[in-house]
Amino acid sequence: MDLPTILDTASVVVFALTGALVASRAQLDIVGFAFVACLTAVGGGTIRDLLLDRHPVFWVAEPAYILWATAAAVGIFVTAHLLESRMKWVIWLDSFALAVAVPAGVAAALETQQHPVVVVLMGMATGSLGGLMRDVVCNEVPLVLKQGELYISCAMAGAIAGLITLQFGLPINTALLVCAATTWALRAGSITFGWHIPVYKSRPPRQ
Template identity: 45%
Template sequence: MLLDATLRWLDMAGIAVFAASGALVASRKQMDVVGFVLIACVTGFGGGTLRDLLLGRTPVFWLRAPELLGVAAAAAILVFFTAHLFASRMRALLWADAVGVSLYAVLGAEIALLAGASPWAAVLLGVMTAAGGGILRDVICNEVPLILRREIYLTAAAAGAAAFVLLRLEGVWREPAFALGALCCLAIRGLSLWRGWSLPPYRSRAGRDYG
């Protein structure tokens, strides 16, 4: 019972942050309040919905907890009235998304483990949970997806999910394991935003002459 309650609160926190990031994109596109709520819900629920479908957890999580729709809508409406206060909406979006990715990467891995997934699958599903909603948000809003930007993104989510899974396999209690996994992801993603870190890109090379 306590575990279910904890997961519910973590779900609410992750959805609120991701919904806010979606609403910030809606503000940049000058949408109306309905558009804000729609993009917020897509961002908050997209990755978790895909995770639940792959795990066979139906109905998906937000259909079993309709209050989560209220959380996403409330976050969207709050941003609708306050987005103008942010001097740089893109910067606010990046940091809100970073927090959401950190929470959802670990939460997705936790849910996958509870559903009986293997450790490697739990890490993969954690990454999917963290990135899925943001990808849908950016595609719908005709934005370059954050996962395609230069800063480290998916690697940070994978590191956070993997840290959590490894700590749980070593017998670490779930609360400190969750906190350390989320902090690992946030630290890597945050430093990549702050310092402009990125993975080495592919460098083109001259082709061989087979003549």
């Protein structure tokens, strides 16, 4: 199994766990758990593959991804009540999922020889859209849209770091690992230390 496939698999499983945890907060039944977990797990990768015109979409080519996501949902369904703070678990698991999904998107775009701008955007899309769908469906405030939250900016920085690594002539696997490390370091720092980006604040009109 090559590194991009490992990254896709890891992102599917971890994003599925976050989807199931959010479903538990919404008190859904087991079918709802599976639906939200699968939506979260493959949502970003599906949009990525459709935009890159990759056929078939990765989980259609390998349906085991859906089975792994469903298994994760069932596991959370029977164990979620044991967790003291499910939201805390969602936030941290989501940070790991972001860190593996972004380089998976970068790898997919590089494989199809896309422009660097597209490579960065595909990394961002793969890392963020599944979680965005999850939060919207479960009526949660999307993590990616919270005020000042370092989230999509982490994905962008990670993807750019991976491209810069390639410019130094290093192997693609090294670039993907740099991408993952940069993404997670920034996201973890945001969670732990409260790093954030400036938020627009309107001013009252002058008299």
